[in-house]
Amino acid sequence: MEDPPPPPPPEPEPEPAAAAASPRRDVEPSPPPPQPRRRLLRRLRSAVQHYEWGRRGDASLVARLAAQDPDPARPYAELWMGTHPSGPSTFLDDGELLGDWLARNPDALGPAVAARWGGDLPFLFKVLSVAKALSIQAHPDKKLAEVLHALRPSTYKDDNHKPEMAIAITEFRVLCGFASIEELKDILRTVPEVEGLVGHEDAGKLMSMKDYDGGSEVRSSLQSAFAKLMTASKDMVSEAISKLISRLNIESKIRTLTDKEQLVLSLERQYQEDVGVLAALFFNYVKLSPGEALYIGANEPHAYLSGECIECMATSDNVVRAGLTPKYRDVQTLCSMLTYKQVSVTVIYCVMYIMLPLYFTCSTLKV
Ligand SMILES: [Zn+2]
16 A cells, blocks of 8 residues: 655755855755655555355465465455455554555545545455355345345445456356346256246246347246245255255266256255255356456346455445355345346456466465
8 A cells, every 4th residue: 555645845945146156155065854765565464254165274365365374174265455344454564454544544545536435445355265155145236235234234234335346366156147038948947846946827927938028027027936936945945956956966877967957966065955056047157267257236146156266346245145055044135136137147358457466476376
């Protein structure tokens, strides 16, 4: 973090006319007093989050970046750089909070950011090391974030939205947004265990949709079908998953399973009897290569599945979860907040100027 620029040096005093006119002086001018050395860079200590889904010990990039001697049995899931109160960065030399320093030195943010954000960082930067799937989740837009925070501040601690971008460091697998109507119809046709939970009526409505229907009718049919799946009873979900897993295990002996079918088997090993195992079939399944990036806007469902990435987002930790998690689930809010837009996932490639220094750091650290 760069200190604010020092004030400009004072204008030199004009010399008396007589002295200026004189070719020699009796007294040599004294040398200027030494200037205190400016510190252009100060190292930060960034917070580590030990969420259960993180990679353990040395296998985690987060651990290699942040820990002197990583505990091989402990998950190192996220490294946070920023001022969020759940994981604020501090200066390594004197332990001062980055947020306190910025509040005293808002000029360091530049005038536009300081004027709009009042001397605080508007973004949070993270490194993620993912060993097992994160929850199926979405982040509210600004307006909904304010409502959720006002109603349930202990669950939704921020009144801020959380649009985010993930840039893959290793191969990074993600579920993101709803699959196309054709793919959803294929799921309903070929996965009777899901069709059974959605119910014939809602499944039939979706099956009758055409790509060009677009608009609100597809969205409301999809919302109704997805909500049926997510709110099915625990027993029904458990039975459907059990049937699906045994069927896939048998079929794997006579044919190659699709990527999504293999994903279902993998998710079930991580989260037994969790409705998220089935919900995964509703989403786009994306594999990012190193250097590729994905933007996730407000109210879009997603789940990070495996790999390592860097992530930048608005300073917020508002997450509405509904599956693949032992944490609190707010299924009703999630089902009502989603956009139900079916857009193909846009992978962004032009990030090498960010990736090159990171590759260098990673190779230095023997990633
Ligand atoms: Zn997210």
